[in-house]
Amino acid sequence: MPMASADHPGGDHEDNPNIQSPRHVVRKIFAEPRKHGDGATVRRSIGTPEMMDLDPFLLLDEFSIPHTGGMPDHPHRGFETLTYMFEGALGHQDFFGNRGIIRAGDVQWMTAGRGIVHSAMPASAGSQTGLQLWVNLPSKDKMIEPTYHEVRRNDIKRVAVPGADIRIVAGEAFGFRSPAYTKTPILCLDVEMKPGAHLRQPIPAAWNSFVYLAAGEGIFGGEKCSPVSGHHALVLGEGDGLSVWNESGEPLRFFLFAGKPLEETVARNRFFVMNSEEEIEKASEDYRTWKNGYENARDWKSETQITTYD
Template sequence: MPEKENSDVVVKEPRSVVRKFLARPQGEGMGAIVRRSIGRFELRYFDPFLVLDEFSVTAPAGFPDHPHRGFETVTYMLQGAVTHEDFEGHKGTIGPGDLQWMTAGRGIVHSEMPAAQGTQKGLQLWINLSSKYKMIEPRYQEVSSKDIAEAAKDGIKVRVIAGEALGVKSPIYTRTPTMYLDFTLKPGAHLRQPILRSWNAFVYVLEGEGLFGTVKSSPVSAHHLLLLGSGDGLEAWNKFSKPLRFVLVGGEPIGEPVAQLGPFVMNTQEEIDQTIDDFENYVNGFEKAKHWRSEAALALGF
């Protein structure tokens, strides 16, 4: 089949694939299943990224009331819907193709539970915050599917969650500079996507098979994470008969120490100890946690 490519995009030094992981299913939350690729024992941290989960959850399973401090969570729905509630009174449901970019900052307690019949699927990415932002007030950026920037050219379609691709930009503001692109390549398509040289970047394959880094590379299929080496961009090819869908994510490394205990991510162990003390005593950002339970948790008897 003839090759279609975005030939006006210049990538002088394509990044190669330096490590590859298959994300295997594991239990998380209350009966939910995730495929974790970043945040597992082989790859604890890929600055500035803390966790990448491809989640699958069917009611009554889910992620009942739990805290966060010191980073951001990015939830991108692929199928179904999830309802989010927090102790500030914020509540909303995100459906297929919708995005929630949550800055936990100094503290959030929230729940994330299925809001539709069947299985809900999506991606959740945890992005670290630098020390100067870890204790800021929580905030949300929520974008419905119809409002996510999209572009298509030469057999390539992209949804621009953060950053820029194919001439379109996302309105999302990223405290930790980040690109997050959802690409679909038709059979025969060839992608060239610039990436800032100073950024770390990875690919996570959602559907189909593709070649990444070099056309002579081995095919990579769904549920694989690819860490990219140095260079100024990504090249990818779909040499197969079915569409190839993957996310390309990049970010500016923070370069600071990381101290993590589950949902708390700070710079030192002393700060983690303080966070635990704040959470247990309902102070310094966690005041409202003392008397709050989500509607979902109450319905399930928590």
């Protein structure tokens, strides 16, 4: 069993003695629904004018895609994406020939690196819902070769602690490392807490962190804080861990994200994330002229609709 490291922390339940300074909520953002792509609806918390990024995190979307919608062919460079499904199924195709379908509880990890063109289209007759997280790459890795992999639900470690059930979606906790590999060290935990439960989770003091509430109501940071409900992102301040209480009569589901900051300048547009505007312009030119990683874009086009339904 792999143990926690400095870059991938472990965890414990509410009796963990190592949390001396619980992190408090320093910013609360409500993720308003907005239209995106071809018929999709997203609730974006990180990656808006209110909060453009939280180093190393660039974007967090809670998405809903009808079977008639989707995200047609588009390019990326300079960052990684993690897609985690709640319901339905989402099909991926890219110009390297990678194809796959992720369903409820599955994870797709894509490192765009120097360049990739891909699509994300519905593969279920119903609605496809989940989260997509963008994680920045350090300047030394922005032009690496792209990679892509999927992690099935049964391969994601599930840990039971008093009052809570936790899935280790990315990074390392409780002595287990997620199969979802990240160039930039991060932690992503999917936490479901029973009514009346209290949970503590260590976070490296030097890492930035935030919480996204998917369902229910919880108290974060201190017992005297006000409860917060679903579709809110909570940016956490300094400290060595998170304390959470579920004092409601319903289950609470939230995601804890923590990451090692890169401390580099960020330049971005809809598709590319680099370190300068000149690099963004170069990425756009490379995509338009099919070079420096985009050679396959000249002759490639995905299927307009993935029709492998459940």
